[in-house]
Amino acid sequence: xAILYQKEKRIFTIHTKNSTYQMQADAHDRLLHLYYGRHTxxxxxxxxxxRDRGFCGNPPDLGNDRTYSLADLPQEFPTQGTGDFRSPxxxxxxxDGRYGCDLKFDxxxxxxxxxxxxxxxxxxxxxxxxxxxxIVLRDPAxxxxxxxxxxxxxxxxxxxxxxxxxxxxxxxxxxxxALSASIDIASGDYDLVSFWGHHGLERNFQRxxxxxxxxxxxxxxxxxxxxFNPFCIxxxxxxxxxxxxxxxxxxxxxxxxxxxxxxxxxGSTRFQMGVAAYEFRYPLEAGESFHTPEAVMSYxxxxxxxxxxxxxxxxxxxxxxGSWKGKVTPVLLNSWEAFYFNFDGEKLLRLGSEAKSLGVxxxxxxxxxxxxxxxxxxxxxxxTVNEKKLGMSMQELVRRIHDMGLKFGLWVEPEMVSENSDxxxxxxxxxxxxxxxxxxxxxxxxxxxxxxxxxxxHIFDALCAVLDGTGIDYIKWDYNRSIVDIYSAxxxxxxxxxxxxxGLYDLLDRIGKRYPAxxxxxxxxxxxxxxxxxxxxxxxxxxSDNTDAIDRLKIQYGTSFGYPADVMGxxxxxxxxxxxxxxxxxxxxxxxxxxxxxxxxxxPSKLSEAEKKEIRAQIRMRNQDADLIxxxxxxxxxxxxxxxxxxxxxxxxxxxxVILSAVKTALEFDAQQYVRLAGLTPDxxxxxxxxxxxxAANALMEAGFPLPAQKGDYTAYEWHFTRVDARA
Numbered sequence: 013x014a015i016l017y018q019k020e021k022r023i024f025t026i027h028t029k030n031s032t033y034q035m036q037a038d039a040h041d042r043l044l045h046l047y048y049g050r051h052t053x054x055x056x057x058x059x060x061x062x063r064d065r066g067f068c069g070n071p072p073d074l075g076n077d078r079t080y081s082l083a084d085l086p087q088e089f090p091t092q093g094t095g096d097f098r099s100p101x102x103x104x105x106x107x108d109g110r111y112g113c114d115l116k117f118d119x120x121x122x123x124x125x126x127x128x129x130x131x132x133x134x135x136x137x138x139x140x141x142x143x144x145x146x147i148v149l150r151d152p153a154x155x156x157x158x159x160x161x162x163x164x165x166x167x168x169x170x171x172x173x174x175x176x177x178x179x180x181x182x183x184x185x186x187x188x189x190a191l192s193a194s195i196d197i198a199s200g201d202y203d204l205v206s207f208w209g210h211h212g213l214e215r216n217f218q219r220x221x222x223x224x225x226x227x228x229x230x231x232x233x234x235x236x237x238x239x240f241n242p243f244c245i246x247x248x249x250x251x252x253x254x255x256x257x258x259x260x261x262x263x264x265x266x267x268x269x270x271x272x273x274x275x276x277x278x279g280s281t282r283f284q285m286g287v288a289a290y291e292f293r294y295p296l297e298a299g300e301s302f303h304t305p306e307a308v309m310s311y312x313x314x315x316x317x318x319x320x321x322x323x324x325x326x327x328x329x330x331x332x333x334g335s336w337k338g339k340v341t342p343v344l345l346n347s348w349e350a351f352y353f354n355f356d357g358e359k360l361l362r363l364g365s366e367a368k369s370l371g372v373x374x375x376x377x378x379x380x381x382x383x384x385x386x387x388x389x390x391x392x393x394x395x396t397v398n399e400k401k402l403g404m405s406m407q408e409l410v411r412r413i414h415d416m417g418l419k420f421g422l423w424v425e426p427e428m429v430s431e432n433s434d435x436x437x438x439x440x441x442x443x444x445x446x447x448x449x450x451x452x453x454x455x456x457x458x459x460x461x462x463x464x465x466x467x468x469x470h471i472f473d474a475l476c477a478v479l480d481g482t483g484i485d486y487i488k489w490d491y492n493r494s495i496v497d498i499y500s501a502x503x504x505x506x507x508x509x510x511x512x513x514x515g516l517y518d519l520l521d522r523i524g525k526r527y528p529a530x531x532x533x534x535x536x537x538x539x540x541x542x543x544x545x546x547x548x549x550x551x552x553x554x555x556s557d558n559t560d561a562i563d564r565l566k567i568q569y570g571t572s573f574g575y576p577a578d579v580m581g582x583x584x585x586x587x588x589x590x591x592x593x594x595x596x597x598x599x600x601x602x603x604x605x606x607x608x609x610x611x612x613x614x615x616p617s618k619l620s621e622a623e624k625k626e627i628r629a630q631i632r633m634r635n636q637d638a639d640l641i642x643x644x645x646x647x648x649x650x651x652x653x654x655x656x657x658x659x660x661x662x663x664x665x666x667x668x669x670v671i672l673s674a675v676k677t678a679l680e681f682d683a684q685q686y687v688r689l690a691g692l693t694p695d696x697x698x699x700x701x702x703x704x705x706x707x708a709a710n711a712l713m714e715a716g717f718p719l720p721a722q723k724g725d726y727t728a729y730e731w732h733f734t735r736v737d738a739r740a
Contacts, residue, residue: 069095086196133548155181191286215570234495265305293506342373393435421486454493462515582608686716
């Protein structure tokens with residue numbers, strides 16, 4: 013069994029294939045964290061230190077015992093008001109003005125299978141794949157019950173955490189903080205790895221020391237955001253891609269999240285993640301409950317690469333759902349950079365014909381197909397097809413694209429409304445805005461109030477009116493601004509941002525069930541909502557609006573730490589690049605986009621015959637390698653932030669095949685560069701498919717592979733290796 017309970021000491025032990033997690037309900041009924049790390053046997057309660065420390069408060073039920081203080085003991089779900097002045101996981105307030113709670117162990121259950129969360133995405137698994145531990149805590153003085161959930165997928169080295177907080181009293185209470193996961197590591201020096209960014213340059217790798225200054229990373233934007241991705245790693249100082257201990261926390265949540273890391277005065281490190289504290293004050297009436305979004309945790313003692321593979325496998329196998337789970341997604345051509353708003357049906361049909369001749373599978377019509385939309389200043393919310401602009405109905409356009417042998421997709425932005433729209437003129441109250449104040453505009457649009465059921469229902473009906481009966485195969489679900497005006501009539505402000513996300517998930521869930529064969533790609537000005545919560549509803553996510561191949565090396569590098577490569581929307585676009593003007597070879601653009609979902613952002617009619625020939629070859633190569641890309645292990649072999657070459661590999665699970673890719677980002681005269689591979693079968697031999705040359709796996713991993721000397725800016729390379737039984 014993955015979950016064990018030692019009755020005498022009341023110790024809970026969770027084992028995965030390579031890790032152990034342990035906690036104890038101690039003699040005073042406090043739930044203390046003991047250990048999370050390398051797989052081990054035994055009981056780690058000996059790690060607890062009881063000592064009289066100055067200015068550390070002692071719980072009242074311990075009388076004059078000054079050696080027991082929650083100020084320095086490691087805890088599973090630390091709360092405000094117990095004498096622990098470190099970052100709490102839970103803060104609450106009662107109707108009569110009391111703050112804090114002191115939770116005591118009440119009971120536990122162990123069940124087969126994985127728990128789920130009402131209205132929220134969660135890792136799913138069958139009874140043969142997972143177990144669930146539920147621990148119930150209660151406060152003797154405040155009528156509140158907290159249920160801590162631990163989901164264990166032992167084969168993947170995954171432990172999930174969530175909490176349900178229940179008001180068991182007769183009066184309202186407020187939650188001022190409700191985090192999903194918190195661990196205290198007794199000793200050691202660590203770094204915090206996080207992923208910052210902005211529109212067009214998302215998920216930049218950042219590694220800083222964890223110090224005695226509390227670090228709080230938080231999105232206040234109502235979404236997971238370009239600026240802070242809801243995924244962090246705690247790592248030992250010497251951790252590399254292939255060695256060292258590291259712990260990951262990743263939120264399955266698309267609203268604002270926060271992470272906290274700090275070393276306390278006595279050398280313990282606290283690491284936490286959950287819903288952002290910004291504008292969060294959630295009311296619970298008598299009998300009501302609040303579920304925290306789920307946090308996914310994993311531990312590796314073999315460096316960052318192994319940790320990334322744990323998380324990628326979890327998302328692929330236990331987060332992504334629906335008919336596209338485990339399948340290779342189609343190569344697409346998006347109309348945006350070909351036409352922007354200037355198109356009609358005949359132009360789209362010509363684009364489809366060109367796309368088909370290149371080997372593309374899916375034509376996507378981007379913004380501008382609805383109502384009076386001719387620029388980005390109007391019509392959001394009016395989801396009616398502009399047949400006058402198209403010169404035909406949507407049904408006819410889709411049918412004619414299908415007749416070419418292509419799938420057809422459509423761009424939508426369902427959460428937004430333009431003030432210049434019929435919807436806003438009819439229902440200005442549907443938008444989030446503060447009474448008596450002009451709203452803060454972004455991209456000249458407002459955000460619909462998805463915390464209200466009637467608003468979500470209206471958009472659902474409007475989308476269905478477009479999608480029903482058309483045979484549309486794909487939608488790109490965009491979201492192009494942050495939430496500023498946090499106000500919803502009749503709803504406490506402190507619950508609006510959380511309830512908004514519940515409304516979004518409800519809409520996505522209904523759309524997915526109504527159109528089960530449809531592929532949905534998430535987007536938020538590119539990668540502004542690139543999170544595991546959205547991946548529960550959308551098979552893939554547009555990685556960034558910046559399609560420049562060299563910038564994408566950094567974006568995709570950071571993204572790969574927490575997410576599988578095959579969810580990353582990655583496309584080839586024209587040069588000079590429309591975002592930054594850089595010129596890169598078409599081969600480099602193709603190799604950079606290859607490990608993602610793969611597609612194109614361009615007008616094929618403007619390409620030379622040589623370029624078209626190269627694109628056909630790229631698509632053939634992608635189709636040849638697709639099974640490996642979508643099911644293999646992605647490994648970072650060098651860093652675009654520090655190295656003159658950015659290299660990566662994708663290796664079959666059994667080590668039988670590997671793709672090695674590299675892009676030179678710096679020109680150094682007469683410099684020889686080597687790339688060390690990883691994840692090959694030790695002592696085996698590998699044949700390079702391009703020319704049949706044999707290489708020893710150990711040599712490739714220890715000495716590396718030399719890159720050819722080749723002149724030119726941003727040269728890219730790709731090779732395929734196959735393991736052979738013996739050296740010929």
